[in-house]
Amino acid sequence: MTGIIGESLSPVEALRPTPEEDRVADFRARVQAEGQEWTGNEPDELVELLTKAAAGDPRLAAIVRAGSNLLKDFLDGCQQKTTADVSRDLAGDLADGHPLPADVLEGLTHRYLIAVVRLAEPACGMDALRAVAGQDSLLTHRDGNVVLFIPAAGPGSGPCSVTRLNQCLGGRGWLATAERDREHLVDGFNEASYVMRLVVAGLRPSGAYTISDVLVEYAVTLNEKVRTDLAAVIRPLRAHKVLWETLAAFVDSDYSRNKAARSLYIHRSTLDYRLKRIEDVTGCDPNSGRGAQMLTAAMIAEALQGG
Structure with missing residues (x-):
């Protein structure tokens, strides 16, 4: 290893940090100090602090800019993945019993009316169902049925929702319902789905049904x-x-x-x-x-x- 051209460095001199390495080490120390004081959570705020730590050094500022862009791209990707995972089909995840992040589960209403709807004409009645269910409801499809998770606001809200949902059918479809707390929604979905299977297989007329309407069939076929x-x-x-x-x-x-x-x-x-x-x-x-x-x-x- 050489320093000045033609002059060899001693082993001790070779181990000493170069001025460039000193600047990077000093910069990293300032970044660490800023990190100990930082209480924000926005990438732009972090970039501003890192730029400040660069203290006007053009090369370090360039590193900050390149690193900040990579950081923002990475965080954007993580956010998009999280959003896609959560909102892809939340109702479907609930119906299938897929585990949800704790914050997503906590954000759900405490109790839901689960409605499984079989429309005589699949394309008809969807707008009316969505309107009756409300904007806070969750919707998916399973086995040719429309599945709705409708927040149960309180005592008496369930029957009223069932009546209005049944009216959307116009005598040309079937509605099977169950009600459960948010921790047991998959159980409610399974119950309502089985009621629907029994109703359709038993050639029941159009209308709204719960498990109490098919207790004999349920007990026999279980x-x-x-x-x-x-x-x-x-x-x-x-x-x-x-x-x-x-x-x-x-x-x-x-x-x-x-x-x-x-x-x-x-x-x-x-x-x-x-x-x-x-x-x-x-x-x-x-x-x-x-x-x-x-x-x-x-x-x-x-x-x-x-x-």
Whole structure:
């Protein structure tokens, strides 16, 4: 190593800091001192302090400018990532039970009405649903359904919201709801979703439903073995399209033979013949209370297995 051209440095001299290194070391010490005093949180404020620490040295000021731009780019990227992660689909994260940052969870309302909506025409009614749910509600889609997390402002707010949401359907859709604290929203979503599956599989008319409206179906189909056995009862009927459609119309008409015959555009005696054939295939008499209940539960179980 050489200092002045042609003159060798001693080992001790070679270890001494150069003037350039002295300036950088002094600058770093001033930066550390500024950092100990700084109480701000804005990048621009930090850049101003670092520029001040450069004390007019052009080379150090250039380092500050380059470093500050890199710092701001890095922090902007972090902020964009955080914002995207949080706002990408917050309702979807709640529905799926994904863990949320503590500050995001704390920012949620303490209690929500969870509404799972099946629209007869998916494109229709969305604007009305959003308006009724309010700007603080969270919306996502799951399995062809609209999912809403609506802040429950207080006692009585739930039923009123359910009534108004149901009115948005105009008799052409289904609404399943549950209510939960923010720590148990995924449980409420799962409950409302299962209620919706039971309602649709059971050919229930358009309207609003909660788990209390499907307690029998819920209890029967929750057990996997029972659900499998019930599906086996009804499955042979799938080979008879006309009989299946007849049973579906019979259930949909709330077991009224006159209504079912009208909906199928057939004579009452033709309906009676088909119901007898359904009994022959399944072993359950649709005209009896027990048989009708068994066949309805079997249809729901079969639909759940298929879905």
